[in-house]
Amino acid sequence: MKILKVLFLVIVSTIITQASFAQNPEITATINADQGEYQISKHIYGHFAEHLGRCIYGGFYVGEDNELIPNTDGVRTDVIEALKELKIPNLRWPGGCFADTYHWKDGVGPQEDRPTIVNQWWGGVTEDNSFGTHNFLNMCEELGAEPYLSANVGSGTVKEFADWIQYVNHDGVSPMADYRKENGREEPWDVKYWGIGNEAWGCGGHMTAEYYANIYKQYVTFMSDWNNSSGIYRIASGASGGDYHWTEVLMRDIPSNMLDGVALHHYSVIDWSAKGPAVGFDESQYFATMTEALKMEEFVRRHSTIMDQYDPGNRVALIVDEWGGWYNVEDGTNPGFLYQQNTIRDAMIAGVTLNIFNNHARRVKMANLAQTINVLQAVILTDEEKMLLTPTYHVMKMYNVHQDATLLPVDFENVDYTMDGKSLPAVSISASRDAQGKVHISLVNIDMNSNHSVSLNVRGVEYKNAAGTILTSDDIQDHNTFEAPESVTPEEFDEFKVSKGVLNVDLPPFSVVVLELN
Ligand code: AHR
Numbered sequence: 001m002k003i004l005k006v007l008f009l010v011i012v013s014t015i016i017t018q019a020s021f022a023q024n025p026e027i028t029a030t031i032n033a034d035q036g037e038y039q040i041s042k043h044i045y046g047h048f049a050e051h052l053g054r055c056i057y058g059g060f061y062v063g064e065d066n067e068l069i070p071n072t073d074g075v076r077t078d079v080i081e082a083l084k085e086l087k088i089p090n091l092r093w094p095g096g097c098f099a100d101t102y103h104w105k106d107g108v109g110p111q112e113d114r115p116t117i118v119n120q121w122w123g124g125v126t127e128d129n130s131f132g133t134h135n136f137l138n139m140c141e142e143l144g145a146e147p148y149l150s151a152n153v154g155s156g157t158v159k160e161f162a163d164w165i166q167y168v169n170h171d172g173v174s175p176m177a178d179y180r181k182e183n184g185r186e187e188p189w190d191v192k193y194w195g196i197g198n199e200a201w202g203c204g205g206h207m208t209a210e211y212y213a214n215i216y217k218q219y220v221t222f223m224s225d226w227n228n229s230s231g232i233y234r235i236a237s238g239a240s241g242g243d244y245h246w247t248e249v250l251m252r253d254i255p256s257n258m259l260d261g262v263a264l265h266h267y268s269v270i271d272w273s274a275k276g277p278a279v280g281f282d283e284s285q286y287f288a289t290m291t292e293a294l295k296m297e298e299f300v301r302r303h304s305t306i307m308d309q310y311d312p313g314n315r316v317a318l319i320v321d322e323w324g325g326w327y328n329v330e331d332g333t334n335p336g337f338l339y340q341q342n343t344i345r346d347a348m349i350a351g352v353t354l355n356i357f358n359n360h361a362r363r364v365k366m367a368n369l370a371q372t373i374n375v376l377q378a379v380i381l382t383d384e385e386k387m388l389l390t391p392t393y394h395v396m397k398m399y400n401v402h403q404d405a406t407l408l409p410v411d412f413e414n415v416d417y418t419m420d421g422k423s424l425p426a427v428s429i430s431a432s433r434d435a436q437g438k439v440h441i442s443l444v445n446i447d448m449n450s451n452h453s454v455s456l457n458v459r460g461v462e463y464k465n466a467a468g469t470i471l472t473s474d475d476i477q478d479h480n481t482f483e484a485p486e487s488v489t490p491e492e493f494d495e496f497k498v499s500k501g502v503l504n505v506d507l508p509p510f511s512v513v514v515l516e517l518n
Pocket of ligand 1: 371
């Protein structure tokens with residue numbers, strides 16, 4: 001009798017499970033895995049490290065003489081390991097707004113000769129310039145990340161900029177190469193990526209687009225690649241959000257042989273005068289944050305349209321070199337340090353934004369999350385010797401399977417996440433095929449209240465099953481703390497079923513899922 005009862009329960013539960021996957025999925029998506037034209041540049045998964053708060057000092061760099069925190073040439077060993085795991089492809093430095101106040105020569109040579117600098121943008125703190133060009137570029141070598149140097153246009157000179165390039169890239173006899181060797185580095189670093197100023201419309205000098213386009217041409221005229229093996233890649237300071245005039249003017253006024261990338265900055269901030277807390281937000285604040293995050297789709301699409309008009313050959317890239325969530329700072333911290341916690345909401349921002357970049361891989365060739373450690377939507381938080389990985393870190397790691405893979409277009413009709421009569425697309429999807437032929441699909445359900453079922457019709461590839469990873473939690477406010485650093489971590493995901501070439505997935509509320517077909 002007992003056996004019959006167990007059998008009955010097994011049959012009923014199997015029927016229920018199958019029914020929940022088979023019955024009218026809300027979304028039917030088609031992926032043609034044997035197609036795909038564009039490569040998802042690994043550089044879309046880039047990061048940003050500014051001299052701001054505890055990003056550089058205390059975050060990356062704790063000093064060569066630090067006996068409490070294990071380090072390699074002053075850079076935290078735990079941070080190096082975590083970023084290598086992430087497959088960090090590039091790192092932008094030294095700003096941000098700070099870049100337009102930074103004079104690189106103050107940060108090379110013997111420490112005792114280095115002047116101090118007051119960080120006028122961020123907290124007014126005095127820095128001793130102990131972390132400079134050598135520290136940054138050697139650290140990038142250790143990380144296996146391409147450096148992306150942001151040059152001082154706002155308060156620097158053309159000569160200072162040209163000298164910096166010669167210092168880091170010239171292989172031979174020259175004033176700056178000799179100076180580099182004097183400072184202990186024989187070989188050049190071959191820096192490819194260069195930003196010509198930052199937010200020239202704001203902290204970079206409050207310029208008009210027309211004025212900046214002229215300044216840009218002046219600076220670029222005196223750039224040389226010094227025959228370095230990687231060449232040189234010139235990125236113009238770009239628009240904020242929907243400032244399409246900025247992009248139009250740069251594309252119109254700068255000859256395309258002087259330009260490789262045009263930047264774009266967009267932060268998911270509810271209201272600059274009422275940003276709301278990083279933890280303890282309500283649903284309307286969550287909805288507003290996601291509304292801002294999803295605007296990235298429109299910004300990328302419309303800036304790309306302008307670029308298509310002036311550059312139909314798709315030579316110049318859109319470089320989203322600052323993005324992420326921006327909230328009130330944590331209580332008791334310096335308001336100029338932009339230190340904020342990181343919850344499942346941030347995982348949602350990361351998931352949808354990276355899907356947008358993947359899906360626009362034709363034009364978006366690089367992006368940089370703001371910022372790597374202890375600032376804004378950080379992937380790592382530190383407290384003296386303690387370190388934790390945020391939900392955003394975990395999403396970026398789950399998504400690194402897309403790096404340099406071929407983008408597979410996904411077609412589907414979305415469903416809505418509604419709140420107070422307003423609606424947002426609930427589900428976000430991107431897919432790619434890597435060099436080994438493996439297909440990966442990343443899905444995000446931003447809906448705070450409902451599951452959503454997706455039926456993925458994957459054509460053009462043989463597969464029998466899938467393996468899945470999910471990042472979610474019981475509460476959207478959940479986050480990692482130094483006392484409980486593993487509260488939010490990815491887990492194995494099995495709420496899917498493969499049947500006759502169709503993959504039916506059930507996405508829980510506020511979840512990010514990555515599937516690998518096999
Ligand atoms: O990332 C923080 C700041 O935001 C950067 O310094 C600046 O470029 C932007 O306004």
